[in-house]
Amino acid sequence: MYDLVIIGGGPGGIAGGVYAARKKLKTALIAESFGGQSITSADIQNWIGTQSISGFDLAKNLENHLRAQRGLEIIDGDLVIKVEKINNGFSVATQQGKILETKTILICSGSRHRKLGILGERELDGKGVAYCSTCDAPLFSDKTVAVIGAGNAGLEAVRDLLSYAEKVYMLVRSEKIKGDPLTFDQIKSDQRVEIIYNAEAKEIFGQQFVTGLAYLDKPSNEMKKLELSGVFIEVGSMPNAEFLGDLVQKTPYSEIIVNAVNQQTSQLGIWAAGDVTMSPYRQNNISAGDAVKAILNIQEYLNGNRS
Amino acid sequence: MAVKEVIIYSTPTCVYCKMAKEFFQKHDVSYQEYNVSTDLEKRGEMFNKSHQMGVPVIDIGGEIFVGFNRPDIEKALGIQR
Numbered sequence: 001m002y003d004l005v006i007i008g009g010g011p012g013g014i015a016g017g018v019y020a021a022r023k024k025l026k027t028a029l030i031a032e033s034f035g036g037q038s039i040t041s042a043d044i045q046n047w048i049g050t051q052s053i054s055g056f057d058l059a060k061n062l063e064n065h066l067r068a069q070r071g072l073e074i075i076d077g078d079l080v081i082k083v084e085k086i087n088n089g090f091s092v093a094t095q096q097g098k099i100l101e102t103k104t105i106l107i108c109s110g111s112r113h114r115k116l117g118i119l120g121e122r123e124l125d126g127k128g129v130a131y132c133s134t135c136d137a138p139l140f141s142d143k144t145v146a147v148i149g150a151g152n153a154g155l156e157a158v159r160d161l162l163s164y165a166e167k168v169y170m171l172v173r174s175e176k177i178k179g180d181p182l183t184f185d186q187i188k189s190d191q192r193v194e195i196i197y198n199a200e201a202k203e204i205f206g207q208q209f210v211t212g213l214a215y216l217d218k219p220s221n222e223m224k225k226l227e228l229s230g231v232f233i234e235v236g237s238m239p240n241a242e243f244l245g246d247l248v249q250k251t252p253y254s255e256i257i258v259n260a261v262n263q264q265t266s267q268l269g270i271w272a273a274g275d276v277t278m279s280p281y282r283q284n285n286i287s288a289g290d291a292v293k294a295i296l297n298i299q300e301y302l303n304g305n306r307s
Numbered sequence: 308m309a310v311k312e313v314i315i316y317s318t319p320t321c322v323y324c325k326m327a328k329e330f331f332q333k334h335d336v337s338y339q340e341y342n343v344s345t346d347l348e349k350r351g352e353m354f355n356k357s358h359q360m361g362v363p364v365i366d367i368g369g370e371i372f373v374g375f376n377r378p379d380i381e382k383a384l385g386i387q388r
Binding site: 033039040042055056059077078095096125126127128130132134135136137138139141160164209 | 318320321322323324325326343350357361373377378381
């Protein structure tokens with residue numbers, strides 16, 4: 001039986017793995033891949049201690065740091081599909097058919113792209129509708145595109161697209177840009193960017209490829225249409241917590257409810273950190289820090305239980 | 308087992324393309340790469356095979372994969388863990 005199973009290979013999971021190994025907890029870490037969601041970021045400038053790094057290089061650094069730990073079992077290229085309560089702990093089942101028994105669990109499974117859920121989005125996915133700007137922006141050379149969403153991911157998508165596209169509309173649901181002002185400054189002065197505030201995307205048009213986008217202009221309550229060939233959707237995230245069922249309490253948005261002091265969930269023996277939790281601030285540094293808090297608390301819990 | 312022909316359609320900035328190529332290199336799988344941000348003919352070929360425009364598209368002996376899902380690719384190449 002393991003002391004601890006860590007689920008996830010983003011900054012939270014890696015930080016947890018490094019700390020758990022140093023505490024000599026008998027630990028297995030299960031990850032589909034390493035690096036977390038910011039792996040697709042072209043340039044990360046707020047990872048503390050590093051002025052500038054690509055998401056890909058950050059992922060490599062994280063993986064290398066994890067693999068340098070001794071006594072840690074790493075199961076990668078696999079996904080957790082179910083967690084169940086057993087005597088003295090939990091059983092963790094993976095897609096590749098592994099079953100691990102453990103006293104405690106730290107969930108750092110993060111989140112995935114939220115879909116808009118509007119007409120045309122699914123039908124035109126990969127046909128002009130895109131969710132990864134560093135991947136797909138080069139296919140929109142000299143084209144007109146829209147980015148939906150005004151968080152950091154939305155701003156970065158605009159920035160990535162400006163290397164290729166002829167014109168970039170940015171649709172903002174409210175009157176406010178939620179992402180970092182510094183990134184916003186880099187794009188707002190570009191003549192090719194047109195920011196449309198108070199705009200709610202309603203439908204994406206096209207037969208074989210995207211040809212247009214309809215949105216509700218909220219101040220006038222009128223539907224308006226843009227002709228374009230690409231729509232990049234960056235409207236937040238969905239927690240990867242389905243595999244837990246109702247073992248832990250979640251918010252109405254399916255985020256895991258945690259105690260912000262020690263990252264404990266409602267289920268004794270299970271902790272959670274990072275984007276899978278109710279924490280409103282989705283940041284690499286925060287995920288890492290929260291996972292560290294969790295490990296220190298897990299160690300205290302295991303020590304108390306061992307006596 | 309006959310060696311399957313492996314083709315990857317990619318863009319220069321796409322990290323999942325990089326992950327796939329690193330995976331091929333690690334397992335000594337030789338592959339042909341086409342940069343579909345500039346090669347429009349191959350972009351059309353990629354669309355005809357996968358019916359979509361997202362990268363990477365990986366063709367393993369005629370079996371088409373959109374994105375890089377390691378277990379699927381391992382299976383298609385017969386790579387044991």
